Amino acid sequence: MAGMTVQITPLVDALVRNRLAWLASGEDGRPLGTAFLRLPPGGGYADLELDVHPAERRCGVGTSLLQAVVEAAGTRDGLRSLLTQPVREDSPGDLFCAARGLRRVLRLTYTRLPLDGPLPTHADVRGYRLVHWEGTVPGELAATFARSRSAMDDMPMDDADYTPDPWDVDRVHAVADAVSRRGEILCVTAALSDDGEIAGFTELVVPGDGRGDAQHYGTGVLPAHRGHGLARWMKAAQIARVRARFPALAGLLADTADSNAAMRRVNDSLGYVPTHRSLLYQHDLPGPR
Numbered sequence: 001m002a003g004m005t006v007q008i009t010p011l012v013d014a015l016v017r018n019r020l021a022w023l024a025s026g027e028d029g030r031p032l033g034t035a036f037l038r039l040p041p042g043g044g045y046a047d048l049e050l051d052v053h054p055a056e057r058r059c060g061v062g063t064s065l066l067q068a069v070v071e072a073a074g075t076r077d078g079l080r081s082l083l084t085q086p087v088r089e090d091s092p093g094d095l096f097c098a099a100r101g102l103r104r105v106l107r108l109t110y111t112r113l114p115l116d117g118p119l120p121t122h123a124d125v126r127g128y129r130l131v132h133w134e135g136t137v138p139g140e141l142a143a144t145f146a147r148s149r150s151a152m153d154d155m156p157m158d159d160a161d162y163t164p165d166p167w168d169v170d171r172v173h174a175v176a177d178a179v180s181r182r183g184e185i186l187c188v189t190a191a192l193s194d195d196g197e198i199a200g201f202t203e204l205v206v207p208g209d210g211r212g213d214a215q216h217y218g219t220g221v222l223p224a225h226r227g228h229g230l231a232r233w234m235k236a237a238q239i240a241r242v243r244a245r246f247p248a249l250a251g252l253l254a255d256t257a258d259s260n261a262a263m264r265r266v267n268d269s270l271g272y273v274p275t276h277r278s279l280l281y282q283h284d285l286p287g288p289r
Contacts, residue, residue: 044080069082239270258277
């Protein structure tokens with residue numbers, strides 16, 4: 001099937017704002033693959049997601065989709081690069097990105113904590129107290145929670161052309177709403193300092209039926225509050241809480257940049273076990289025309 005004719009059709013993604021889409025199809029109209037590009041509001045990098053049906057790989061489908069995306073991205077003012085979704089190491093996606101000349105910019109280690117063993121121990125941190133909620137943040141905590149999100153702005157991203165998007169209360173609510181629409185449960189544990197401000201947080205998304213594995217979304221501690229063990233305390237407390245709340249839950253999943261030594265130490269101390277590695281690739285666009 002090498003050299004097959006591939007038709008690339010630009011689409012309008014009605015489900016996600018500021019996202020472009022392409023469909024690759026064969027001469028007979030059957031779908032072969034898709035590509036999506038999420039455009040940032042202020043320029044910089046765009047998130048690239050590209051999928052080809054396993055039976056249609058090595059036939060030029062992915063190359064045709066990537067070419068269409070790159071051409072479209074090149075017409076966007078202020079766009080510097082395309083950043084892929086994580087691709088599993090040594091997978092077809094990894095081999096494709098390397099063969100097409102994209103740069104490896106970040107390596108991630110994926111880990112899992114099985115919930116059928118003893119719970120990790122933890123001690124309270126003086127000067128702070130923990131609060132927990134599911135779904136949308138309580139109104140009295142919304143503003144401080146939005147401010148606390150900047151705790152992840154300096155997370156290691158190695159060579160990736162990554163600029164964090166600003167957070168506000170509307171965005172906090174939008175994330176919770178998106179999780180809810182998928183039928184999943186957003187669980188948040190946060191550490192409040194004596195002045196009532198959130199000093200750090202950790203998030204976990206649980207399947208709607210409370211079974212299988214839950215996925216960590218993010219854990220962050222504001223710089224002024226680091227060095228007290230807040231990250232481990234919050235995560236250990238959250239582990240105990242979700243196991244009691246969802247007794248059929250099998251495990252917790254996390255992914256951490258290899259260069260994020262602090263968070264890797266926390267996860268190691270809690271019993272998370274590595275499962276595999278993934279990579280982020282980047283395509284750099286030409287400079288201003």
